[in-house]
Amino acid sequence: MSSAELLRLDGVRKYFGLRGAPWRTGQTVKAVDGVSFVVRKGETVGLVGESGSGKSTLARVATRLLDPTSGRVEIGGKDVTRFRGRRLRPVRRTVQMVFQDPQASLNPRQSVGTILSTPFRAQGTRPTRAQLIELLHKVGLSEEHLERYPHEFSGGQRQRIGIARALAVSPDLLICDEPVSALDVSVQAQVLNLLADLRDELGLSYVVVAHDLAVVRQVASRVAVMYLGTIVEEGPSDQVYAAPAHPYTKALLSAVPVPEPGVTRDRIVLTGDVPTPISPPSGCPFRTRCYKAEDVCATTRPVLEPVNGQTEHRAACYFPEPPPS
Amino acid sequence: MAEPVLEVHDLRVTFDTEGGLVPAVDGIDFSVAAGQTLAIVGESGSGKSVSSAAVMGILPSNAEVKGEVLLDGRELVGLPSDELRKIRGNDIALVFQDALSALNPYYTVGWQVAEAYRLHHDVSKKAAFQRAIELLDKVGIPDAARRAKSYPHEFSGGMRQRVVIAMALVNDPRVLIADEPTTALDVTVQAQIMQLLADVQEEFGTALVLISHDLGVVAEVADDVLVMYAGRAAERGTVRDLFHRAAHPYSLGLLGAMPRIDVPPRPRLTTIPGSPPSPGSIKTGCPFQPRCAYTERVGERCITERPELTPRPGEGDHEAACHLGRRPEAVV
Ligand SMILES: Nc1ncnc2c1ncn2[C@@H]1O[C@H](COP(=O)(O)OP(=O)(O)O)[C@@H](O)[C@H]1O
Ligand SMILES: Nc1ncnc2c1ncn2[C@@H]1O[C@H](COP(=O)(O)OP(=O)(O)O)[C@@H](O)[C@H]1O
Ligand code: SF4
Ligand code: SF4
Ligand SMILES: [Mg+2]
Ligand SMILES: [Mg+2]
Numbered sequence: 001m002s003s004a005e006l007l008r009l010d011g012v013r014k015y016f017g018l019r020g021a022p023w024r025t026g027q028t029v030k031a032v033d034g035v036s037f038v039v040r041k042g043e044t045v046g047l048v049g050e051s052g053s054g055k056s057t058l059a060r061v062a063t064r065l066l067d068p069t070s071g072r073v074e075i076g077g078k079d080v081t082r083f084r085g086r087r088l089r090p091v092r093r094t095v096q097m098v099f100q101d102p103q104a105s106l107n108p109r110q111s112v113g114t115i116l117s118t119p120f121r122a123q124g125t126r127p128t129r130a131q132l133i134e135l136l137h138k139v140g141l142s143e144e145h146l147e148r149y150p151h152e153f154s155g156g157q158r159q160r161i162g163i164a165r166a167l168a169v170s171p172d173l174l175i176c177d178e179p180v181s182a183l184d185v186s187v188q189a190q191v192l193n194l195l196a197d198l199r200d201e202l203g204l205s206y207v208v209v210a211h212d213l214a215v216v217r218q219v220a221s222r223v224a225v226m227y228l229g230t231i232v233e234e235g236p237s238d239q240v241y242a243a244p245a246h247p248y249t250k251a252l253l254s255a256v257p258v259p260e261p262g263v264t265r266d267r268i269v270l271t272g273d274v275p276t277p278i279s280p281p282s283g284c285p286f287r288t289r290c291y292k293a294e295d296v297c298a299t300t301r302p303v304l305e306p307v308n309g310q311t312e313h314r315a316a317c318y319f320p321e322p323p324p325s
Numbered sequence: 326m327a328e329p330v331l332e333v334h335d336l337r338v339t340f341d342t343e344g345g346l347v348p349a350v351d352g353i354d355f356s357v358a359a360g361q362t363l364a365i366v367g368e369s370g371s372g373k374s375v376s377s378a379a380v381m382g383i384l385p386s387n388a389e390v391k392g393e394v395l396l397d398g399r400e401l402v403g404l405p406s407d408e409l410r411k412i413r414g415n416d417i418a419l420v421f422q423d424a425l426s427a428l429n430p431y432y433t434v435g436w437q438v439a440e441a442y443r444l445h446h447d448v449s450k451k452a453a454f455q456r457a458i459e460l461l462d463k464v465g466i467p468d469a470a471r472r473a474k475s476y477p478h479e480f481s482g483g484m485r486q487r488v489v490i491a492m493a494l495v496n497d498p499r500v501l502i503a504d505e506p507t508t509a510l511d512v513t514v515q516a517q518i519m520q521l522l523a524d525v526q527e528e529f530g531t532a533l534v535l536i537s538h539d540l541g542v543v544a545e546v547a548d549d550v551l552v553m554y555a556g557r558a559a560e561r562g563t564v565r566d567l568f569h570r571a572a573h574p575y576s577l578g579l580l581g582a583m584p585r586i587d588v589p590p591r592p593r594l595t596t597i598p599g600s601p602p603s604p605g606s607i608k609t610g611c612p613f614q615p616r617c618a619y620t621e622r623v624g625e626r627c628i629t630e631r632p633e634l635t636p637r638p639g640e641g642d643h644e645a646a647c648h649l650g651r652r653p654e655a656v657v
Contacts, residue, residue, distance in 0.1 A: 156600055
């Protein structure tokens with residue numbers, strides 16, 4: 001019996017209509033193009049992919065900060081796809097978002113106390129000072145920080161404030177969009193450890209969105225790989241990292257440098273650039289850069305199917321990589 | 326060991342600011358030989374970019390530079406600006422992280438690479454443009470003759486970085502300084518760019534100074550490594566000295582803090598508490614002391630006496646600036 005579903009996306013699409021210059025008007029960016037995805041209680045799911053693959057858009061649709069163009073968003077077992085305004089309050093109590101750039105996501109004119117009060121006020125309540133102090137303690141800050149302003153903090157501390165704000169309404173699921181990519185490696189480790197501690201203490205679940213595959217390896221028990229608005233592979237991290245089935249995942253992993261001098265990696269160097277999501281390729285989105293592409297790949301888009309009969313590990317490819325012998 | 330092409334001795338850079346003097350670089354030494362790669366690593370604010378700007382002679386006027394920068398034995402510090410202009414971009418070139426700001430949006434990329442060539446070569450515009458196409462082709466721009474007539478915004482981030490590298494290489498420099506050249510790029514593009522730099526080095530014997538905070542990249546391409554902390558050298562040695570015999574608590578901390586894909590995840594990453602100090606804020610003792618897990622074993626000395634680089638066991642000139650002396654055992 002699987003544990004409770006916190007988030008379920010079914011066939012979610014998010015298209016942006018372009019405006020501005022005349023030659024762009026009328027074009028659509030298919031930022032997310034048919035994603036189905038489930039997060040269960042207690043899980044940490046990693047969402048990886050290169051820039052422009054649609055990770056942030058998906059995260060915003062999943063937290064209902066954006067309306068999907070089509071598809072369904074279920075949060076806590078309830079269809080919230082069309083919820084607006086006040087009806088979103090319970091959604092916010094279940095799912096909260098942590099943003100990449102703590103500098104940009106914190107209002108510089110608000111004190112930490114005011115910043116941390118905002119989510120309470122959005123729920124129509126007012127926090128006590130004790131509640132705010134408790135929040136700061138959870139993220140390793142202290143009472144003395146309450147009256148200070150964002151510029152008085154280091155990048156790592158600002159990200160802690162962003163996490164505290166997300167924790168204010170005691171959510172079950174945090175969707176963290178590139179939570180450590182703006183931070184130095186030593187500070188990055190502090191924040192990753194903090195996320196792990198909060199998971200253990202509060203029973204939190206996470207979706208961690210990151211372009212850094214090592215960061216996701218460190219935190220996520222399950223991983224989904226995005227390319228051009230679709231998930232091309234998903235499965236338990238151990239399996240996906242050790243035996244990637246999709247050619248894109250394999251190429252992506254092979255490009256990550258390992259901190260071991262003298263170790264040369266068998267690198268699959270991808271040629272060309274990611275196609276524009278305005279006119280993605282027919283059939284398999286990866287086919288223009290794939291080292292295994294054949295005619296069939298241009299026909300219909302491959303769907304996620306079990307890899308070697310394992311239902312937990314799935315890849316969307318006509319010619320998945322065989323397991324390593 | 327081959328003769329160094331670039332030698333830097335006791336480089337110091339102080340900025341005169343409204344808030345007072347900022348000692349951004351506080352006495353560093355390094356050198357790099359033809360065909361070799363020196364990596365400079367360290368967290369943001371440690372003085373990596375200021376050091377490279379000082380070597381290039383492109384710091385703003387509120388910066389005071391002291392020390393020696395020797396290019397093939399010739400002193401660059403204090404050289405008149407017209408002399409320096411002949412060297413900059415010709416014998417020594419710089420590629421930095423933000424390719425977009427290095428390119429002029431109003432000129433074609435071919436024109437920009439050609440102009441970089443004409444600055445140092447008395448040739449016709451047409452010949453220079455031919456040279457530009459040759460370089461664009463060399464750095465892997467497909468259909469270079471046609472793409473040379475495109476503008477920077479028509480290129481992806483990775484392709485723009487290639488253009489900037491073409492511009493830096495157009496005069497066959499002896500030394501290339503690459504300041505976080507792939508930080509803004511995706512990992513598959515990073516792999517392409519690092520491969521390109523390796524190919525260039527092999528073909529032309531360029532000496533490369535690679536500034537990076539990515540220890541994975543460093544392990545892959547560096548021969549020697551300099552670890553900077555708060556404007557000073559914490560440790561230096563060969564790449565194997567650093568990755569197998571790190572002797573400075575800060576280097577050990579960086580290695581332990583890094584998540585990696587080649588080993589199973591650890592329950593917790595090693596962390597370095599706090600964050601890097603601002604330049605000059607720690608006036609006596611070891612600049613790493615407030616964050617150091619080993620300072621208790623040494624005691625007072627870490628607070629009163631600034632540690633200098635001293636030899637450590639290793640392959641050659643392995644040195645660390647730490648009072649602990651011997652190599653600290655695995656991080657606690
Ligand atoms: N508001 C928007 N309007 C138009 N295009 C957008 C908008 N937001 C994102 N996009 C485009 O959608 C695609 C996916 O973007 P994003 O979700 O930010 O990707 P990622 O987070 O993986 O880098 C990109 O091509 C991006 O330019
Ligand atoms: N023009 C300037 N005026 C004053 N301080 C500066 C200037 N440029 C850089 N600094 C300071 O010098 C220090 C080192 O900066 P930098 O070399 O850019 O670090 P890194 O490249 O290692 O991240 C920083 O503390 C920075 O604030
Ligand atoms: S479906 Fe075809 S083009 Fe797509 S990843 Fe598989 S082999 Fe490559
Ligand atoms: S000198 Fe002292 S404080 Fe500095 S790194 Fe060594 S042990 Fe740590
Ligand atoms: Mg994003
Ligand atoms: Mg820098």
